[in-house]
Amino acid sequence: MKYRSPTSESCGVQAVLMLLGLGFMGILVALPMAVIFVEAFRQGWQTYRDALVNPQALSAIRLTLLISAIAVPLNVLFGLAASWAIAKFDFVGKRLLITFIDLPFSVSPVISGLIYVLLFGANGYFGEWLDAHDVQIIFAVPGLVIATIFVTFPFVARELIPLMEEQGTEEEEAAIMLGASGFRTFLSVTLPNIKWGLLYGVLLCNARAMGEFGAVSVVSGHIRGHTDTIPLHVEILYNEYNFVAAFAVASILTMLALVTLLLKSLIEFKFAREIRAQKG
């Protein structure tokens, strides 16, 4: 029996808290994850494989990869620019700017899609102009990309801003004084300092970009083989009562989520050590 510190609860209370906490987690979080894989493999490996390699599933996978390949780098670029401006300089309206950057997180995914339908849809502000120039955004890939950029907008910036604020400006100032250009300073001084935070932001941004449902669903129009992403494909299969295929496709997204969490934990571990090393 371990020595019990006087500022901890009695063993009975500890056991009850553990049971309540882990029980709640088990039912609410672990079971849903387990059910996805069980349902996906309900009819065996062959059916599972068929659900993933059929042309519509493959086209959904390709589209999702394409969307995140556009949305994530753009938001990384934005995150780097925003955190440089915000963390390395003092200026009027800084806090307000940060609030605006966080804004997409508090907007319902459905509304995130709606705002672009109102702008670019057939009856939208730019609808006629787009139609006249034969450009389609809503119910087409560009709409999916823009809606995804919106919902993943803050991830990289909000990871980098506090990190770069904490690191201050001394190292950059030293580099500049020694004659390095701004860009060179960024590459050789700032980037190595923020690389884990950046990776962390990219990871979360990518997971959301690939998994977004609500916003994408509103602008997609659900044109099979053209505008259905992986999450939308899951919905289509599910609504057709093709449950095994729906769960099979959902299982790739679940694995993406698990890999994201694993890498995230690894980075947190690594990150904590680096931050301690920098401070020590």
Place this chain on the structure above:
Amino acid sequence: MQFFHTLKKPSIIPGFGLTLAFTLAYLAVIVILPLSGLFFKASALTLSEFWQTATSDRVMHAYKISFGLSFIAALINSFFGLIIAWILARYHFPFKKIVDAMVDLPFALPTAVAGIALTALYAPKGWIGQYLEPLGVKVAFTPLGILVALLFIGLPFIVRTVEPILQDADRELEEAALSLGATRWQTFRQVIFPSIVPALLTGFAMAFARGLGEYGSVIFIAGNIPQVSEIVPLFIVIKLEQYDYAGATAIACVMLVASFILLFIINWLQSWAGKNPAAA
């Protein structure tokens, strides 16, 4: 770009004008303009039109469902989330790292995947549903199902805001309380709990806000029966599918204002938590 420099403190680090200009331009194009488009569209409605759409019987019921269930879910999550944060911050048990990482699963798992997984669990023949059915408890396709989905997506907000406070808490205060003759429960109530109230309220508000806008995880399990289990985001989508853009806009405006008020409250709570010496 010279204009920006009049707003900031002098610095030898270059790139302020460029990065701030890019940040503002990107923010304006992706977030500010589309969101103001929504309010602009709403302002084209007459007051009575707006009022009629935003307060019709069906949507009033959806408000009740969305606000009521998000509130109840955030309340239940506050209780269990506090327990989970407590055991993660203070106890040692096997696989703790995995449990800790799993708390973030609702953040990482695409909402549509969560939706079909929860539905499969709570459907009358599902793993959990089959035991509830004989008891006369129906979860899937009822408001109770919506509650389960909102519990799932809201849990990490509470745990992740409360856990760091518990970890960094000054144990000496607890020892002092103990040496002055307080029982463990008194110490919790009068010493520990007051110090985590700001964080708990922040987590509550975040979970509540997320619940209001949630779409993907809810629509599969809700059954979406008008005036019974229909949430506001779904109602916006239905309006859009009927090409009733004005209606969708009016309701979206109401929800957007609600989330902005919550965002304001969350920011205020966070600055309160930052100032609270007990929580620091």
